[in-house]
Amino acid sequence: MNAWQRGVVMGIVGFGIMVGGSLPAVARQHNPPVVQEPAWDSPVTRELVVRACYDCHSNETHWPWYAKTTPAAWLIVHDVEEGRRAVNFSEWNRYSEEGEELVEVVQEGEMPPWFYLPLHPSAQLSAAGQQQLLAGLASLGGGGEEDEDEHEDEHKEHDY
Numbered sequence: 001m002n003a004w005q006r007g008v009v010m011g012i013v014g015f016g017i018m019v020g021g022s023l024p025a026v027a028r029q030h031n032p033p034v035v036q037e038p039a040w041d042s043p044v045t046r047e048l049v050v051r052a053c054y055d056c057h058s059n060e061t062h063w064p065w066y067a068k069t070t071p072a073a074w075l076i077v078h079d080v081e082e083g084r085r086a087v088n089f090s091e092w093n094r095y096s097e098e099g100e101e102l103v104e105v106v107q108e109g110e111m112p113p114w115f116y117l118p119l120h121p122s123a124q125l126s127a128a129g130q131q132q133l134l135a136g137l138a139s140l141g142g143g144g145e146e147d148e149d150e151h152e153d154e155h156k157e158h159d160y
């Protein structure tokens with residue numbers, strides 16, 4: 001084989017590893033049904049939260065094409081699974097969070113995570129959008145049910 005042929009073979013092998021290695025993670029990239037959304041104060045709030053948070057905190061995740069490649073597939077699956085467990089706007093009955101807490105993580109710049117914004121320009125809100133998002137999030141009750149959540153999780157462990 002000359003150098004060019006070796007290059008082609010290595011390219012094919014590399015591509016195979018990239019796609020093949022991501023298959024188990026891709027298999028986990030699914031959107032379960034929407035069970036219960038929070039009581040939004042307005043459709044605008046919902047739209048802003050969809051733009052900024054839904055990819056990781058809902059059952060309506062948009063899986064980008066690069067979610068099928070290694071290692072992005074694994075990183076994205078991890079974020080979505082962890083994100084949905086922390087807060088899930090599609091399963092508010094189980095994974096809710098007090099408005100105050102939601103506002104805090106956004107104000108501190110913790111959420112959305114730093115790497116998400118450059119990849120998702122539509123999640124970048126104007127100053128006015130950001131204000132509206134914070135006001136809308138603040139209006140959400142939710143928390144409070146945390147004790148119940150723990151009970152539910154206990155039940156779940158028994159059930160399985």
Ligand code: HEC
Nearest residue numbers: 052053056079082083086087097101102105111112113116
């Ligand atoms: C790229 C994925 C992603 C996006 C987008 C995202 N989050 Fe998160 N979020 C996570 C992950 C992963 C966790 C759990 C691990 C952690 O705490 O870092 C989390 C945790 C949280 C928590 C739990 C508190 C905490 O710090 O553990 C809150 C509240 C939260 N996110 C709110 C939001 C809000 C509000 C938005 C939209 C403005 C948002 N997130 C956007 C991935 C994301």
